[in-house]
Amino acid sequence: MNAQIRAVNVAEMLAQTARRLPEATAVVHGETRWTWRMLDEAADRVRAELRRRGVRRGDCVLLHGHNSPEYIQSLYGIWRVGAAVAPTNVRLTPADVAVIGDVCRPVSMIASTGSDAHVDAVRDVTGLPGGVLWIGDGATSESVAALPAALPEPETVYLGDHAWYFFTSGTSGSPKAAILIHDQLGFVTTNHAADLMPGLSETDVSLAVAPLSHGAGVHLLPQVARGAATVIPEGPGLRPEAVWELVERERVTNMFTVPTILKMLAEDPSVDKFDHSSLRHVIYAGAPMLNADRDHALSVLGPVLVQYFGLGEVTGNITVLTPAEHGRPQPSGIEVGTCGRPRTGMQVAILGEDGAELPAGEIGEICAAGPAVCAGYLRNEEATAAAFAGSWFHTGDIGTVDEHGYLYITGRTSDMYISGGSNVHPRDIEEKLVAHPGVAEVAVLGMPHPKWGEIGVAVWVRQPDSDTDEDELREWLDPKLARYKLPRQFIRWQVLPKSGYGKIVKRTIRDQLLDSGWTAPD
Incomplete structure (x- = not known):
């Protein structure tokens, strides 16, 4: 079949929420409060400016910025113009970002003010024919905040169109860009809402304590789809007391963290100074959490912890461990707790060195299949072939499953x-x-x-x-x-x-x- 099959642009979820809840709160950042109508119109302004600069469907825009309302505006504006976004962590050096730019070849860049060296490094690699837009204080005519009003003219995207170049964190070698497509992110959005935060709605409030360039950005998608407000802490760095004050003041119901952040928040004395009873889902992922740290967090926060296991290449969607399943008994001989059961619509297998699937209790490589798995690595056929050897996606993690299908990670091959x-x-x-x-x-x-x-x-x-x-x-x-x-x-x-x-x-x-x-x- 040669006919193109239309896909749903990720940015359509923002448009739908803005139509349904135009005056409800979408983003909170200090004294700034945007409604869904304001965020939707702001994304249209970015879309119009990128199109004026020559950005077209299938191009890439590199996004390098601190968490802010304008960051979210830029993210959805990039998708709305039909381009793929390549978000980078602000803690990366200019040389690191240049390597990423060489992989994804962006035609334009949106960056926080003060990132001139990063922009220059990418420009040296790609030329950035579409120029640069700036986020933050001090930006002038090239500022995201100064863009004129624009009519909504979203770009049509089709099955297989790239939406997000999700770069590996770079902890084990040169970064690779996992290709995430629009329809895949639609599945992930639905799956996150159903498996991680059942009942998520416009009555919920999410706190963004981790960089939106990575897992926290994926966590943002279901908030936008369901109309839940996102609260962004002010200032650089993680300040536990400020986080807990926001939880109390904004009545935060969910947040995404990584184990080191959760450990820091749960061990800080300020956790007892503020009311965190509004929390229903404190989600942690990105690395194994040691049992002692997990148990302490449970004792402090109560039964609100939700763990998921996944990689950027599978957009986090491999397993889930709900609050009720924390404390599940470990099989004999396994010292680590379970990271949960397969996510809805996903399949997990433990493979031996010969590629054959192993029975429950045997230790081997954790592999996955399902709609959340990426479409391969950008411009890296060798890595794609290795990751999908034998048709499964190979995570590089070692573990086992019990007789009920719960997964236990015992280490990484590396x-x-x-x-x-x-x-x-x-x-x-x-x-x-x-x-x-x-x-x-x-x-x-x-x-x-x-x-x-x-x-x-x-x-x-x-x-x-x-x-x-x-x-x-x-x-x-x-x-x-x-x-x-x-x-x-x-x-x-x-x-x-x-x-x-x-x-x-x-x-x-x-x-x-x-x-x-x-x-x-x-």
Whole structure:
């Protein structure tokens, strides 16, 4: 069949909500409050200006900015012109953003003021024939905020049209752009609303505490579709007290976090100063959450935690663990808690090294299939072929399922190391270490050794006011682990390096150890 099949533009969900709830609150940012009508009209202004600058259906626009109402305006304006958006984290360096620009080849860029070096780096790569629009204070005639009114003329998109280039976080090599299409994001929006936040409606309020360039941006889509307001904290960085004050003042009902953010919020003393009883769904994803941290968050916030497992390539849609399922008993021999059951419309399989599906209880690579899986990697056929070998999408995570279909992640293929011929998955060791009351954070990684091939090194952060030392941690672990799994070294740092999305970055830890002159012990 050669006929084009029309798709639903992601931005149509904003138009529908604006027609249904024109004067209801859409976005809150400090003293700024936009209604759905205002946001819809603002997106049209961006759409009209991009079209005037020559941006057409199928082009790419790079979006580099802090969370703000204008960021959301730009996101939907880019989709409305028929272009694919390539969002980048503001914590990336100009060189990092230039690498991303070289992959997605944007014709135009929208950036927060103060990002001149990032814009120049991308311009050096692509030329940016469509120029630059600016978000934030100090922007003038090139400002998103100064665009004139425009009539609604959304671009028609078709099945397979690119909507979002979702870049990997860059924690394990060169970034790759997963291709997310309009119809796929429509499925993801529906699935997020149904599986993560049942009953989501215009009576809900969402708090955006993570960058909208990544998972929090996907979380935004169902809020827009259902008419739930989004509250954006003011100021740079994460300030727990400001977050909890907003939860109380705006009666926030849901928010998306990553484990490091959730841990920080739940452990901050300010959590007890403000009323957070309005919360119904505190969603965390992006990395495994250690059992001790999860249990503390549950004790502080109550049964509101919702976990999902997924990658950017599957738009987060692999498994879900609802509030009622937290605390589910672990199978014998598995030290980690479950990350849930397959999402509606998705399928999960555990594959062995030969590509055959393994039965319940066997450990292998976690693979997925379903409408949330990306259409491959942009301009990277080799990576696409590897990711879809045998027709499944390969996550790179290792785990098992129980007899009821619940998934348990035991590690990542890239984290595993081989010491003296034995495979070691650090996740189990990290769980046991962080259960010690004197350990705040820990990362266990394999480092080269002339005799054993690799040895385990535990880089850890001490809890405030604790005097825990290396000997105490060795004694703590000794009865809990096989000898070959015990780390040979314990190195205490003040803080562990994290990515722009809050993940502990083991590659950076390894580089910093080597740069500091680390040598293998005898």
